[in-house]
Amino acid sequence: MRDAALLNAAVERDDARKSRVLVLCGSASFAAMYVCVKLTSPTVSSFEVLFARSVLGAVLCFALLRHAGRSARWGSWKLNLMRASFGFASIASQFVAMHEGGASLSMVSFLRHAAPVWMLLFAGPFLGEWPDRRAKLAVGVGLVGTLLALGPSGSGATWATALAAGAGLFAALALLSVRKLTATDHPLTVVMFFMVFITVVTAPIVVWRWSQLGFAWSARDAALVGGSALLGTLGQLSITSAYRYGSAVSTAVSALAEVVFTLLLAWTIAGDPLPPWTTFAGGSAILAAGWIATRRKLHKA
Numbered sequence: 001m002r003d004a005a006l007l008n009a010a011v012e013r014d015d016a017r018k019s020r021v022l023v024l025c026g027s028a029s030f031a032a033m034y035v036c037v038k039l040t041s042p043t044v045s046s047f048e049v050l051f052a053r054s055v056l057g058a059v060l061c062f063a064l065l066r067h068a069g070r071s072a073r074w075g076s077w078k079l080n081l082m083r084a085s086f087g088f089a090s091i092a093s094q095f096v097a098m099h100e101g102g103a104s105l106s107m108v109s110f111l112r113h114a115a116p117v118w119m120l121l122f123a124g125p126f127l128g129e130w131p132d133r134r135a136k137l138a139v140g141v142g143l144v145g146t147l148l149a150l151g152p153s154g155s156g157a158t159w160a161t162a163l164a165a166g167a168g169l170f171a172a173l174a175l176l177s178v179r180k181l182t183a184t185d186h187p188l189t190v191v192m193f194f195m196v197f198i199t200v201v202t203a204p205i206v207v208w209r210w211s212q213l214g215f216a217w218s219a220r221d222a223a224l225v226g227g228s229a230l231l232g233t234l235g236q237l238s239i240t241s242a243y244r245y246g247s248a249v250s251t252a253v254s255a256l257a258e259v260v261f262t263l264l265l266a267w268t269i270a271g272d273p274l275p276p277w278t279t280f281a282g283g284s285a286i287l288a289a290g291w292i293a294t295r296r297k298l299h300k301a
Contacts, residue, residue, distance in 0.1 A: 019242045026238030029231045031109075031261035036228035038098050038105055038270045043216040044225065046095035050088075051206045053229035054198035060233055061192035074193050075184040083177035083190065084197035090170035093163040101160020104273070105266035109259050110145075110286055111164040117142030117289045118172035138289045145285025178240055187240040194236065 037049055065072050074080050094112055097103040120138055181190050217225070266272040 022238045022242035026235040026242065027258035028261050029235035029238065031258050031265055033228045033231035033235060034094070034098065034105055034109070034262060035265045035270050036224045036231065037095055038266075038272075040099065040224045040228075041218065041221050042099075044221050045205075045209060046092065046099045047202045047205045048209065048217075049095060049099075049225050049228055050092060050198055051202040052225045053232045054195040054202065056226070056229040057233035057236065058192055058195035058199060061188050061195060061237075065186075065188050065192065068188070070186060070188065072189060072192060074189050076181065079177055079181050080185070080190065080193040081197070083174050083181060084194045086170045086174035086177065087194055088198050088201060090167045090174055093167040093170065097160040097163040097167070101163065103160040103164050105262055105270055106272060107161070108164045108167070109262040109266075110282060112167045112171060113259050114142055114145070114165075114168035114286050114289075115171040115175060117286065118169050119176060122172060122176055140289075141285050142289030145282045145289060187237060190240050191233070191236045195233075 037046070040049060062072060090112070094108055098105060098108055117138060178190065267274070
């Protein structure tokens with residue numbers, strides 16, 4: 001019994017390490033992807049970027065599945081559709097808020113990473129991972145942080161700020177779905193379904209835009225869109241794989257490292273100005289709420 005317990009503990013530690021490495025890789029990839037989107041010229045819409053990213057991602061996932069000798073069939077259509085819908089709503093909100101709405105990368109990143117706080121509210125019904133009393137503190141701190149980050153930042157239009165705030169909620173619902181899916185579906189099939197879904201949804205918009213306005217990509221835009229597609233696919237695969245080894249909330253909070261990567265790239269490469277103190281205070285509160293969330297003990301229903 002003792003040997004079995006030690007073995008289980010060693011496996012759990014190894015899984016935790018794998019999860020952290022995958023999350024850090026995914027976080028860095030996503031941060032660089034957002035910078036590519038931000039630097040793309042205004043003549044390229046967010047939906048064109050999403051379309052290019054999803055087409056490349058679907059092809060890459062299919063090739064990797066074939067190479068691994070795995071089937072491209074999905075397990076639960078309902079769960080995959082739920083994950084894809086919430087994931088698309090989250091990433092589209094972020095892209096449009098930054099690119100068309102003029103919101104800063106800093107604010108979008110902070111609000112997007114309120115996802116662990118939202119996950120505390122839904123992890124019980126979705127996964128049976130019921131938090132203890134510390135969850136109330138985490139949710140309270142997170143809500144205060146969100147309100148501060150939504151304050152008079154002067155970053156983008158009001159509707160763009162609202163989209164950025166909604167992205168965190170949508171991301172939480174998508175990540176909870178991922179956690180359930182990885183118990184039955186391979187990460188490649190989960191990501192491939194997501195990419196195919198985005199391709200189908202964005203294709204009519206892109207075709208209409210090109211028929212009305214023409215194809216207006218420069219060589220620089222093509223490079224940035226291609227880079228965002230590659231980085232987004234790598235990030236998606238890394239984060240989805242991480243959920244096979246870590247709990248839903250703890251893995252999501254580990255991904256808060258993306259905030260650090262995003263802020264550094266936003267100020268050094270994207271040229272974003274320093275946000276006001278309210279954004280920093282709100283962002284710090286959101287990150288603190290995420291930390292509180294990981295320190296609590298989860299118990300199964």
